[in-house]
Amino acid sequence: MQYTLRQLAYLVAVADHGSVTEAAKALHTSQPGVSSAIAQLEEVFGLQLFMRHHARGVSLTPAGRSFIAAARQLLKQAEELTPQAQEISQSLRGRVTLGCFTTIAPILLPRLLSALRDAYPELEVDLLEGDARQLREALADGRIELALAYDLGLPESLHKLPLSGARPYALVAADHPLAGRGEVSLAELAAEPLVLLDLPHSREYFLSLFRQQRLEPKVGLRTINFELARGLVAAGFGYALLNLRPEVDVAYGGGKLACLDIADEVPRLPIMLAWPQALRLTRKAEAVRELCLQLLGGTADEGRPENLFKVCCASAIRR
Structure with a gap:
């Protein structure tokens, strides 16, 4: 835009007071500043907004009356932005x-x-x-x-x-030979097929647990789906490493699962x-x-x- 809300406010003040001098006093600003704002608006829009009367102030032209109405509406909408912003930033609805x-x-x-x-x-x-x-x-x-x-x-x-x-744990099928152990080492798991939760960063995290122990897991199936990983484990395709544990140790397909602590020192995620x-x-x-x-x-x-x-x-x- 080639004009400002402040210039429009100066314009409305001049129209209300009928004088640049009185408008400047009411706005606590300089008379040349108000005159300059009016002149710039007239130049930008190609309109004569006021007729100047020597020693008698100014009066609106017909074009000025129409323009003032639009300016008042715009300034009113601008004022409404403040409560709207407060509503957005402070409301709890x-x-x-x-x-x-x-x-x-x-x-x-x-x-x-x-x-x-x-x-x-x-x-x-x-x-x-x-x-x-x-x-x-x-x-x-x-x-x-x-x-x-x-x-x-x-x-x-x-x-x-x-x-x-959440500390990582190992998930195996309920009938897996390790299921009754309560805990298992990463070295024991490394020989088993890993159902890898293959999400960005997650896969690197789970693989790093083995590599910190100088182990390399045997990755079998990969999936980006948490529940599919559980289902594949329940179906006997290997074990999985996970962090959060649902309250029920049953996969979607009905297969039962067992959660084992990891005996090694592994960090919480x-x-x-x-x-x-x-x-x-x-x-x-x-x-x-x-x-x-x-x-x-x-x-x-x-x-x-x-x-x-x-x-x-x-x-x-x-x-």
Whole structure:
């Protein structure tokens, strides 16, 4: 645009006061500044907006009357932006966008969203499920405000709020020879076929657990689907390494499963709530953040009170 809202405000003030001098006094600005604004508007739009009367101020031309009406309307709409912006940034009703890592979503999100609905009934959540790369890209281009994800490939440009952590475990069929053991070493698993959860960054994480022990797993089938990995294990195609554990050790196809602790020293995989450092969170997003911290923060190891993470995934949290 070749004009500003301030110039339009000067224009309306001159029309209301009938004088450049009086308008300048009312606006607490200089008379030449107001005169310059009017002259620029007349030049930009190719209109004569006022007739100048020596020692008697100004009066609107017919074109000026029509233009003033449009200018008043535009200024009114501009004023309405402030309460609208406050509504967007401060209200606890409306929509907030949340991304979630695909394997975390079915286990944690239903109860988290239920708690959010109870706490803020006028708040609606738009969900995006994806792998680490998809969530990272969605945060970068503004499609989501927050992402619930493992700390896998999250860039330094993000705020990362640690919520909890899940120690990896081995999943085998209930009739597998190792099923009754309770725990198993990575060396014992390395000889068995691995059903690899083949998501970006996830596959590198699971393979790194073996390589830290100077082992190379025997990868069999690969899948990007958490439940398909469980189903393949139940059907006898090998074992899988996973982090979060559903409450029922049964695959979709009805096959029974057994979860085994890993005897080796393996690190927890942190679960984070992430958002761009350059983003100022709205009050809605802050409410989601605080509820995530309240419900998902901490683990049994840290002596924290009971929380949603422990309720949903107690078996996946190992001391």
